[in-house]
Amino acid sequence: MGNVCTLSAVELCQALRKGEVSSRALTRAYLERIDALEPKLQAFLTLTPDLALQQADLADQVLFEWRKDTARLLPPLTGLPIVIKDLLCQRGVRTTCGSRILENFIPPYSATAVQRLLDAGVVTLGKTNTDEFAMGSSTENSAYQITRNPWNLTRVPGGSSGGSAAAVASAMAPLALGTDTGGSVRQPAAFCGVTGLKPTYGRVPRYGLIAYGSSLDSVGVLARSAADAAMLFQHMAGYDPLDASAMDVPVPRYSLQDKRDMRGLRIGVPEQYFITGIQHEVEQAVRNAITAMQGLGAEVVEISLPHTKYALPVYYLIAPAEASANLARYDGVRFGLRVDDPNMTALTRKSRGAGFGPEVKRRIMLGTYALSAGYYDAYYGQAQKVRTLIKQDFEKAFEQVDVIAAPVTPSTAFKIGEHNEDPLAMYLEDVFTLPANLAGVPGLAFPVGFDGEGLPIGMQLMGRHFDEQTLLQAAHTYQLFTDWHTRRPEF
């Protein structure tokens, strides 16, 4: 079998089914690799080896029975290890959101996405590091540890799903769950050279995803390829009676064809995403990828998304506003950190003061301000109006094209500590990923090259609402012809 950790998730599922590898062996292999690499990468906040081995043994049992009678129903991902961003609840497993305030929070329920994957038979290795409450683009805002970029340990892995991206890039897991509110799956995917899917808002239920910006949050996938991402995504998507924003839109079978051309696909290239200040190598790699797709028969159309420049200010009003309410429940009364005080108000103040980090406090204040009497219309209200214009940009564009191609980030992974003194510079990292969240459209990031320092470069395709299929198929075809996604950092 060689090193099982280098196989794709699709291959692993086949190997498990055929009995070429047991889930226990696979799980042990990953746990051993985590043991070896984790001290350098710091990607996990909680590891659950005992639980994983238990799940693996059960999976092996199920596989054994199934092999005796393949007419039986086999949960499709039986025995496949995954890791979960620590913003998603898993029943009985500590879920911290990268925050001190939830240091000891053990949810009595699993997120719908997690539960669906458990039902599909996955083995869960642990919970990955995140910026506190997903507020950040480098995972440096975690209250616990700084995760390193596997390609260069002095660089950030991106964020906020930095732990998940680093884990997949370093093959500590074949697949990971992330969440994306303003780019938190796609940006770390780009920084770590993996494939990251942010589905349409409402495609994967949010139940059990600990809320940051409720109208923007989505549960996504980090994987080594579009095909792997599609396989996991298949089992997360769909209506959920526990989430009123999860839409009842039929989930297609995400069966990616090994199509070797892109004829009929119209790719929109928005001028607003190729601005001055963007790292030259990034622009070049993305343009090369677009040219390659054109060479495969895709039609490339110059388009305009005129309100793109407003996405950043709009996002930084709406997301913090929602966060300011979402984070009000951490009051030290029922769960999470409590700093005791005989006075009720003081108890809440002290608990929140001690439990939240500086970036969370900053966004709570921003959001509270944006919603305050006398400022609401000028800030939150205005932001909602502009958000509508941004949505309309996309609607108009998708009358012309099937997908929109753009860089994921203006530059490759920056240095740890580089933006410490300047939160605004950090916010600018999200400039190309925010619009998809504001419009609710799906986005898929995948590697299209490396810069001079050997850091991965990502490109994203954005699609119509609920049309993840087209994005996944386009990236898959691209990945049939390229090997960027198969390259691995060396340790």
Added chain:
Amino acid sequence: MNYLADIGLEVHAELATRSKMFCACPVVDPALAQPNQAVCPVCLGLPGTLPVVNQQAVEFGLRVALALDCTIAPVSIFARKNYFYPDLPKGYQISQYEEPLAEHGILPIRTPQGVRNIRIRRVHLEEDTGKLTHVLADGEAYSLVDLNRAGVPLLEIVSEPDLHTVEEVRVYAESLRSLLCTLGVNSGDMEKGAIRFEANVSIRPAGSSDLGTRVEIKNLNSFKAMERAVAYQIGQQARLLDAGKAVEQETLGWDADREVTYSQRSKEEAHDYRYFPEPDLPPLGVEAAQVERIRQNLPELPFALQERLIQQYGISAEEAHLLSVDGNLANYFESCVRLAEDMPARIVLNWITGEVFAWMNQTGESIQQIKVPPEALIGLLNEVQQKIVNLNTAKSIMSEMLQSGQTAQVIIQQKGLQQVTDSNLIAAMVKEVLAAHPDEVKAYLDGKETLANWLFGQVMRRAGGKADPHMIRTELESQLKNMTKNTLRREGEK
């Protein structure tokens, strides 16, 4: 100076749904449930949980809105109302703000001065908070949090400041309560907090058309508290204005023990609730067909019912009001009347407002719970009408019926309560009584006519209370008259 008060009421009514507003937890009786028994991750506000709208609550809300003749919003918006309090698990209450479920309604009320149409500003859905109990034990003060009530559906019904007197405030509140009960959306149980009030009160010099500065009185949990608090504030504001002082806009509480309002928050300290649309819930769409279906199925509403009762049975407005407080009461009354078409409705009504009401007040039973169905009450009244029992006996039979659930016929049989209507027997008893009390008879004949009643009582006592009183009276009168004649004759003979 003379002032006119302008009072608006905000009524919070718990909706009698099976489950909570945004989760599947059951709505439990606060008197019976253990604290924190009916809670789940959603109503506890645990991280990652999401609300889902209870469609039954929407249906109930629409029922009320339509009964109040409101305009239903085809799309309404849930909003977050942000504030910290330990009884509010999420740190915000899901309510409706800018686009409520319904607006612009009317509730007609019947006051001694006539019918008034009180305008309803809005009707919206929201969730209730939990309950804090403040404890002082062993010198230590602490608060207990019970979240059974957190997330129970509430309907907030806001009136315009169209009420001008405490009397109108009471009638409005009672009318709304009976409307909610008639619609089957609220238990009407004020003691358990099923309906709660907030009043905003201002006064202006009579003749002025500008509303005065208003205060808001919160947490009024009974009709009595509401009436007293409003009356107190009207007086208080009049004293301020008379003294040349201004009314301060503020939020007040009501101290039921001392019967005074006290300041909770001044205008400057007013909460900024930072309302914004609830991102976890899509706009609430209501189909025209659903509205139509609910409208078609509305029961007869209390005001229309009163109107009809007055017309149909010739009863007073006050009596009609009493009967319409609970739709089941009117139903009981009308069932009785239908069962006894030849009996005046007035007789039936007197029994209901008399014996039945007294029993319900005494035991707390509702009209549906009492053991005397309309058939049984009419059965009893028939016995009276046929002179099988007299009125006094009937009342004690009724009391027994209410207790045991036996029919009048059975009780009469078992206890031999049949009225004596044998005229010979009655004549004999009268004769015996007159013979046994010659002194009293003499006194009567000498002009002390009040003794007639005493003699009547003696005969009734001899008859074990079961004789037809009318027959006794007739017989007594006739025998006494004869004795008068005889005496006169004898005196004439002398």
